[in-house]
Amino acid sequence: MARSAVNRISKYSAKLVGDVVKNRIDAQRDSMIEQVTNKFTEYANYDIQIKEVCDADGTATSIQMPFYYAYGRKVAKIVNTHGVGAIATAEAQGQMNIWVERGLTDTVLVSIANLFGVTVTTA
Numbered sequence: 001m002a003r004s005a006v007n008r009i010s011k012y013s014a015k016l017v018g019d020v021v022k023n024r025i026d027a028q029r030d031s032m033i034e035q036v037t038n039k040f041t042e043y044a045n046y047d048i049q050i051k052e053v054c055d056a057d058g059t060a061t062s063i064q065m066p067f068y069y070a071y072g073r074k075v076a077k078i079v080n081t082h083g084v085g086a087i088a089t090a091e092a093q094g095q096m097n098i099w100v101e102r103g104l105t106d107t108v109l110v111s112i113a114n115l116f117g118v119t120v121t122t123a
Contacts, residue, residue: 046072046115053111060108071099071109075116084117092118 014020025032050072054060060068075092082088096109106122113120 043073043076046076049115050112053115054108057105057108057111059105064104067099067102067104068108068112071095071104072112072115075113075118079116079118088118089120092116093120096120 047069050068051065054065054068074095078088078091078095082091092113096106096113099109100106110120110122
């Protein structure tokens with residue numbers, strides 16, 4: 001039997017009671033902070049590595065740096081979603097082609113992808 005809209009609305013309304021939401025968040029707060037701390041540390045390490053790659057190449061300007069970081073974050077997301085394999089390589093290659101068209105240096109983008117274990121090629 002399908003639930004009526006009235007029942008759905010009343011259940012949803014009960015979930016949004018301030019004390020209920022607060023209790024859920026309070027119960028999971030420590031775990032949430034631990035998870036986000038680990039991820040933020042990981043992302044900060046990625047940013048440091050990307051900066052080192054860009055500095056070693058010497059072609060990236062300060063204006064371009066946020067875009068290299070964006071490519072690195074995108075590759076990290078691809079690897080987290082698909083692992084390291086054919087799909088991740090194809091996705092990272094597509095993203096690299098987009099960023100090359102936007103004016104970034106392909107050799108730097110290849111090096112950034114290599115940081116995450118993905119092998120892409122220049123055109």
